[in-house]
Amino acid sequence: MAQEYKLKGVTSLGLQPGEKHEVEVEGLDAKVLLVNVGGTVQAVGPRCTHYGAPLVKGVLGTNGKLTCPWHGACFNAKTGDVEDAPALDPLPVFKTIERDGAVYITGDADSIKRGHRAPKFKCAAAGGDKxxxxxxxxxxxxxxxxxxxxxxxxxxxxxxxxxxxxxxxxxxxxxxxxxxxxxxxxxxxxxxxxxxxxxxxxxxxxxxxxxxxxxxxxxxxxxxxxxxxxxxxPRTLPLPGFRELGNIFTLRNVHDAKKINEAIGDKGKRIVVIGSSFIGLEVAVATSNGNDVTVVGMEKAPLERVLGAKVGNIVRKTIEGKGVKFFLSAGVEKAEPSPSNPGTVGSVHLKDGTKLEADLVILGVGVTxxxxxxxxxxxxxxxxxxxxxxxxxxxxxxxxxxxxxxxxxxxxxxxxxxxxxxxxxxxxxxxxxxxxxxxxxxxNPSRVPEFYTPVFWSALGAQLRYCGNTMASGWDDVVLQGDPDQGKWVAYYAKGETVVAMASMGMDPAMAQCAQLMSLNKMPSKSQLQAGLDVLSLGRPQ
CATH class of the missing domain: 3.50.50.60 (FAD/NAD(P)-binding domain)
Structure with missing residues (x-):
């Protein structure tokens, strides 16, 4: 049942347009996020409904989009509805009122505590297009x-x-x-x-x-x-041994993950991961605890094709901190069977003569x-x-x-x-x-599709955030801000003066800000970023 609840420590609805503030709800073990959207102040759920990121650290644009700082989910801050993936559940919205030097919200206790609401989904299909x-x-x-x-x-x-x-x-x-x-x-x-x-x-x-x-x-x-x-x-390798031997895996579905877990068993295994892009590196990090993990890649640096050698080597250092070893600029020649179990892999041989002992091999060489x-x-x-x-x-x-x-x-x-x-x-x-x-x-077939900024994230010993895209234009320069040694940095990828993508670690709000700026075609130039401009200093995207 809806009723009024007082907000702790809030005496007025003095938020400026675009401002947001997370506050506690008195009498409930819960918080809400106060937002001013277009001059109207209201309260919404305080956390992203995807993985629970604090939306107070996200970005609220003049377009009313509230972007999650972790994975780029967007909500309509006025209605609470989901606008961009990966969130599925919308945010609850609560009316606010200022009275006698205090601020109250109206809502039912369960909804305030949950911080999300069920989307409109129930339907009894009754004819129409299939x-x-x-x-x-x-x-x-x-x-x-x-x-x-x-x-x-x-x-x-x-x-x-x-x-x-x-x-x-x-x-x-x-x-x-x-x-x-x-x-x-x-x-x-x-x-x-x-x-x-x-x-x-x-x-x-x-x-x-x-x-x-x-x-x-x-x-x-x-x-x-x-x-x-x-x-x-998932791609496989058309090389001797890779199609005949057991304990060589790709990873795309739950069945694949179960097979890999079964092969690892009680840990202590020698694992060779072939491929130094995102899937390969994520699997290497995920299996590194208690196992001897080696990554083999053709690139000079991990993720070189996407992030470039400079940033790829920053990521490499982070992953090596998890005990993962690398063989890069390497070509694979063949897989050979285990002497004790000829039906399964025992080693991977590189073209330079290196022999890597392996109890299992995981391929992360892309998909078709x-x-x-x-x-x-x-x-x-x-x-x-x-x-x-x-x-x-x-x-x-x-x-x-x-x-x-x-x-x-x-x-x-x-x-x-x-x-x-x-x-x-x-x-x-x-x-x-x-x-x-x-x-x-x-x-609505007449509706013009709205551009959304591509976003992805990756667990590489620390959380990598990325938005934009370099495939359409390519990139010819990278501007690095922050301190890689402290695990806090942002890399901006530019084609000429146009910033086409960014990657970051330890500076999550920067990704949310850039995702909105890119969608509005308002990203600062390469020269501005080289001069030290902090994208967060620009305020809310407009």
Missing amino acids: VLVVGGGSGALGLVEGLRGGGYMGPITVITNEGYLPIDRPKLSKALLTDLAKLQWRDEAWYKSGSVEFVHDEVTGIDFSTKTVTTKTGGKFAYNKIILATGGT PATQYLRDNRAIQLEQDGSLKVDEAFSVSGLEGVYAIGDIATHPYRGPGGNGKLVRIEHWNVAQNSGRAVAAHIL
Whole structure:
């Protein structure tokens, strides 16, 4: 039951537009976040509904967007609604009133304590267009939440071959977590409440003329609109031993993580990770406690392709602090069996003659678009890398009512330096936001898609934050601020004077600020940053 609660230590609603302040609620073990949005002061839940980041350390722009400082989730500070991934639940909103030298909020105690509210999702599907989703990852999750949250009443079917409901996939490489109760974002009852049917099967073909899908078990499904969201397939190494020997793993799903955990057992294992990009490095850190972990990479520095050698070596130092060893600028020649167990790997041999003893090997050498089921389909044309070309609304070129999202979508990039160049971005947030974009287009085809800044994060001994994109324009210089030795730094990637991306450790609000500035095309120039400009000194993005 709603009632008034006094805010501790607050005597007036004197916040200026754009200001925010976290305060305690008297009589409850709870806090709220006071925000002034467009001259109106109200209270919202104080923590991001994704992983619980304190939103007081986030960024509130003049556009009313409240951006999480950890992972880039955005909320409408006026309504509390989710605007950008990875948050799913909206924030509760509480009216405020100033009376007799004190400030009160109105709400029910449970809602104030929870700090989040259930999104609009319940639905009894009653006819209308049939929406079919192929794939059950982050993009599918964003799509179904966006459709039901926007009032879509038609039937929704999701076909996935993973064997479970949509999960928090980043936790696989960051923690090798396998407990579905902790991984699945929503349970089966949730999806049933919204008339979302999950079919655990594999799509083998699509007839775009008759709008039907066939599956491995012989199922047939009709659709009016279809969203292809099959993600990526991990690459393997076409080298001697890597396809024949056991205990050589890729990591994409819960089944993979379980196999790796079983192979590690009671720890004390010699683990060779091949690949010095994000998945490889996250797995190396996740397995480093109690094991002997070595990373083999072709680059001169970890993450060199994305972050450059200078910043990559800063990250390397952080990871080495976890006991991980590196062999870089290295080529792999073969894997050889264990003398005691010839069916499993015993060592990895590098091209320079180095022999690395291994009880197990984990491959982190990238993914390819999972579009095998489309390769013989004459109605659709795949790009050279196997992806699908789409427009800003993620509609597949030349096919009505067909969308592609996530890892399989090559789409125009409108961020700084992008100029609409086609890119394919393999980020969890991008997949989920593209699902939300498709939902918005289905609900209102005349709506112009809104650009959102790509954001990702990585657990590399410390939390790395990144926003923007360098694939569309490339970059020719990097501006480094902060103190890498203290684990607090920001790197800005520039093409000419245009800052196209940034990465940081230990300075989380900077990422949230840059994500908003990039979305507004208001990032400062390279020269300004070289002169020492702190992006947080600019105040709220406007």
